[in-house]
Amino acid sequence: VTISDLELETRLRDLRARADDIPPAPADLARTTRERYRAERRRRIALSAAGLVAALVFVGLPVAVSGLADGPARGETARPSRSAPAVSPELYDLAPRGSLADDQEWLDGVRALSWVPAEPVDPNALPPGVLLPDPAAASRRVAFAGDVPSGRIALVLGMDGNSLAHAWFVGDRGADPDEMVLATLPSLSSTGQALTLIDAPSPESDVLTLVVVALPGDTATRAVVPVVFASGEVSEERVPIPMDDGIGVAEIEAPWPWILDLWIDRAGAFIGSIGDRTDRAAPPDMHLWPEIPPADPRGLVDRTQRDMAEMTIGTQLSRYGLTAEQARPTLLAAGPLGTYVGTYGELYGFTFPSGAIGGWVVSYTPGRVDASSQQLDLRPMPAGAPLLDRVIAVQVSAGLLVSAPGGVTAEALDRSGAVLTSVPLERGAGSGPLNDPGAVTVRIRDAAGTVVAEAPIERFGR
Amino acid sequence: VGGRDRAAAEAAFEAFVAARSTDLLRTAVLLTRDRGHAEDLLQTTLVKAYRKWHRIDSADPYPYVRRILVTTAAGWRRLRATQEIVSLPAHDLSAPDSTDAVAERERVADALATLPPRMRAVLVLRYSEDLSEAATAEALGCSIATVKTQTTRGLARLRVLLGASSPAVVLEEC
Numbered sequence: 001v002t003i004s005d006l007e008l009e010t011r012l013r014d015l016r017a018r019a020d021d022i023p024p025a026p027a028d029l030a031r032t033t034r035e036r037y038r039a040e041r042r043r044r045i046a047l048s049a050a051g052l053v054a055a056l057v058f059v060g061l062p063v064a065v066s067g068l069a070d071g072p073a074r075g076e077t078a079r080p081s082r083s084a085p086a087v088s089p090e091l092y093d094l095a096p097r098g099s100l101a102d103d104q105e106w107l108d109g110v111r112a113l114s115w116v117p118a119e120p121v122d123p124n125a126l127p128p129g130v131l132l133p134d135p136a137a138a139s140r141r142v143a144f145a146g147d148v149p150s151g152r153i154a155l156v157l158g159m160d161g162n163s164l165a166h167a168w169f170v171g172d173r174g175a176d177p178d179e180m181v182l183a184t185l186p187s188l189s190s191t192g193q194a195l196t197l198i199d200a201p202s203p204e205s206d207v208l209t210l211v212v213v214a215l216p217g218d219t220a221t222r223a224v225v226p227v228v229f230a231s232g233e234v235s236e237e238r239v240p241i242p243m244d245d246g247i248g249v250a251e252i253e254a255p256w257p258w259i260l261d262l263w264i265d266r267a268g269a270f271i272g273s274i275g276d277r278t279d280r281a282a283p284p285d286m287h288l289w290p291e292i293p294p295a296d297p298r299g300l301v302d303r304t305q306r307d308m309a310e311m312t313i314g315t316q317l318s319r320y321g322l323t324a325e326q327a328r329p330t331l332l333a334a335g336p337l338g339t340y341v342g343t344y345g346e347l348y349g350f351t352f353p354s355g356a357i358g359g360w361v362v363s364y365t366p367g368r369v370d371a372s373s374q375q376l377d378l379r380p381m382p383a384g385a386p387l388l389d390r391v392i393a394v395q396v397s398a399g400l401l402v403s404a405p406g407g408v409t410a411e412a413l414d415r416s417g418a419v420l421t422s423v424p425l426e427r428g429a430g431s432g433p434l435n436d437p438g439a440v441t442v443r444i445r446d447a448a449g450t451v452v453a454e455a456p457i458e459r460f461g462r
Numbered sequence: 463v464g465g466r467d468r469a470a471a472e473a474a475f476e477a478f479v480a481a482r483s484t485d486l487l488r489t490a491v492l493l494t495r496d497r498g499h500a501e502d503l504l505q506t507t508l509v510k511a512y513r514k515w516h517r518i519d520s521a522d523p524y525p526y527v528r529r530i531l532v533t534t535a536a537g538w539r540r541l542r543a544t545q546e547i548v549s550l551p552a553h554d555l556s557a558p559d560s561t562d563a564v565a566e567r568e569r570v571a572d573a574l575a576t577l578p579p580r581m582r583a584v585l586v587l588r589y590s591e592d593l594s595e596a597a598t599a600e601a602l603g604c605s606i607a608t609v610k611t612q613t614t615r616g617l618a619r620l621r622v623l624l625g626a627s628s629p630a631v632v633l634e635e636c
Contacts, residue, residue, distance in 0.1 A: 003624060008617050011570045011624075012589035018567045019491045019590070025483035025504065030476045033508040118516075203510065204533040204603065279513065 090192065090215055091143050092157050092164055097213075097247050098146025100154075109177025110154045111140045115167050115186045133158070133165035133186045143195070143213055147173045148249050150199040150209035150281070154180060157189070164189045168197050170278055184276040194218065194264045194273040200281035208281055212241060212248035214264055218271070220248050223261035225321035228352040230383040238263065292317070294348060295330040297388060298427040303334040304346050305366060312362050312375050316350065326353060330387055335431030337363060337399020345431060347394060347401040355383030357390065363397040378458055388428070391455035393442035400434035400442075400457070407444035407452050414438040475515050479508065482524055486531055492586045493535040495575040507531040529601045532583045573623035577616055580604075584612040585620075 026032070100106050115134045135158025143166075144155040154169040166189045169180040189195060194214035200207065212220050220241040227235045241248040241262075264271050292313045294301075301309075313329045320327070327350040334346040342365055349359040359378040376396060392403040393410065400423055402410040410423045410430050420439050423432035437459075444453040483504065490500035490507075511518065511527045518526050574582055580602065587598040588609070595613075599606045 003621050005617050008620055008624075009589050011566065012574075012585055012620075013592070014567055015492055015570060015574070015586075016488075016590045016592075018564075018571060019488035022488060022491055022497060022500075025479075025487045026501070029483050029505070029508065030479040033475075033479065033505065033512055036505065037509045037512050204530075 091189075091195065091213065092141060092159075094143065094215070094246075096142045096145055097245055098144045098153075100145035100147075100152075103145075106177055107142045107145060110145060110169055110180055111142055111156060112137055113156070113169060113177065113180060113182070115156075115158075115182065117182060117185060121185070133160035133163065133188055135160045135165055144211070144247060148199070148209050148211055149207070149251050150201050150205075151175070152180065153183075153197065153199060153211055155195060155197070155211075155213050160188070164191070166195055166274075168276055168278070170199060170280070183278040187274065187276070189274055190272070192266075192271060194220075194271060196262060196273050196275040198275065198277040198281045200278070203280055205281075206253065208252045210241065210248070210250045210252055212243070212250075212262070212264065212273070214243070214246045214248070214271075214273075215266060216246040218246055218264055218266050219243055220262060220264045222250070222252075222263070226319070228320070228354055228356045228358065228380045230354040230356055232356050232380040232382040234380060292324045292329065295328055297330065298332070298429050300331050300334045300427075300429055303344075304331065305344070305364065308346060308362050308364060309348070312348065312360060315375065316348075316358070316360060316377075320352070320358075322350075322352075327351060327358075328387075332359070332387075332392060332403035333401045333429035333431055335401075335429075337397050337401070337431060338433050338435070342366070343397045343399060345394075345396055345399055345401050347392065347403055347429075349387045349390075349392065349403070351387055352380065357381040357383070357387055359392060361394050361396050361401060363399075391442065391444060391453045393455055393457045395434055395439055395457050395459040398433060398435040400430075400432055400439070402430040402442060402444075404428055404430075404444045404453060406446060408447050409445045411443045411445065412436070412439040412457065413441045413443055415440055471515055475512060478523055478527075482527070483508070485524075486528065489528065489586065489591060490531060490535070492571075492574075492590050493532065493579075493583060495571055503531065503535055507534055510534065525597075525601065529603065532587065532601055533603065535579060535583065569624065570620070573620050576623065577619055581612045581616045581619070584609055585616045588613055 095101070096107055115132070117132070121132060140156050140158040142154060143157050144153070146153065150170075151173050152171045152175045155166060156169065157164060157166050159165070165186055167186040168183040170183040171180040183197070183199070194212055196213070197211045199209045199211065210222070214220065220243055221238040222241055224237045224239055227237075229235065241250045262273055262275070264273050292310060294309050294313060309331070313324070316322075316329065317324060317327055329348055329350045332347045332349050335344065337343045337345045343363055344366055345361055345363040347359065347361050349357060351357055358380050360375055361378070362375045364374075374397070376394075378392070378394065381390070381392075388403075389405045390403070391405070393412075394401045395412075400410070400412055400421065402423060402425065404410060404425055405428055407425050410425055412420045412423070412434050414420055414436070415438065420436045421432065421434050423430040423434075425444070439457050439459070442455055442457050443451055444455075446452050486507065487500055487504050490503045491497060494500045494503055507527060507530045510530050511523070515523075574585065577585070583602060584598060587593045587601055588595070593601065595606050595609045599609045602609070
């Protein structure tokens, strides 16, 4: 029987009737929306504030040293007076660059823009005693202004006391200065460092624009998302960012890692950079790890600590630029590891697009907020058998985690073949204590005692 | 943004949510196949819209917000494990009905849920929402030609899933 297009279209239109049956949206949706927005904003600010602290650490030392060195009596070249920075921020000294560098009226307009965020910043989200920099308009200089693939961008520098600070503004291509908006929280900068921005035309865009503002002659490369071949070999490549007069602009297509690994080289030496990311290049669900539940074919999720799974899955997928749909992260084993210390472990696996298998282990002590957890990555395994058909055994935190397609017992053996410990398997998963550094092999036995599989034990801390 | 402008924007947002959130929720249900996921999708959409509210055309924010909804739904699919998509719980009708018409609608909804997200969005917007090809392209940020292609392929795929025999290739182009 062939269904006509007309009939299919009619059936699809009928779905509207199905949707019409649903109860109305919750009455307090506007309130909950605002609450969620504010909560997300606080988290973003907290992350930005962490970057701010790092910048302060960099800036603090040069300022202190310059104070000691000030004054001609020490025989040093006089530093600029109060009207100019006490340190010598090279970017600050350069003329504006970018396609709008010669448009003085536009530059004047963007320099006059406020550095105060449109939304009030929760002071509790900033480190104690830290205020957002807000340089006097007279000290501000435009380091970069121009149109890039994501839109129009301006980088404005200014002196906040003795410290160099910067703010990024963005707008649509061709925007007037008053159409430009503060793109990130203003931040302190540091002498000699480059400044970078990741932007996108919209949060839904699959292409990011990276802007690097450095000194003429600087070169830059970025790491490409690692590729894992079917053999299990990993290619970690770097590609150059085209630089012109110290300005780099590059488009980066998905997939991309959450943290862009940049290397900026000045006269043969690595220099640091301070990176920002605009809201439109970071939709809310990218700011924190998205809640990706692992596949749980063995029904083990009740033995796991849920946030541990979400955090580690996000880390792994981001590192390799994979989606959950591509990698299918799967919970392979979970349970207590040590007899006395109360440590638990979780073993996860996933499949690379090449068919190679990746995995990681996380171990932790439940209920101990002071105890650290650790995440350890397995070396990628060559493509071949599907993930759940493999025997994977890992020794970690004085315990053993085993994933096996069949069998009821996993025995850990030393080089002589002596059994060091035996761990029961339930639905293909097992865990138990194993504190012997001599364990090298795991052997899987079925209910009749027959050996059905054998595999090496991956061990951390060798 | 001054205090008065902010108050006006807040009031406009409240009014929009009160007037249109149920319409958006219906579209979300069609896109996600599930009331719970649909509410999550709507909430996420409204947060995104709220962030940009002062930049949205205040005369009629609905098309813009709907665009956020459908593009977010497509992104969600990329973030969810496959088995979660195929094992979505059945739609929770407030008044269960065992008539053939309802059962057939469930079959169509099941089949629709297996399509790639953008293809599904094209069919939902074109037929369930009754948008033109141009309006569908606008909502999804793709060309009219892509809407036509995805419509043809989507219908072909549904034809296979609902019992006919011609093969279909599922591709996404938006």
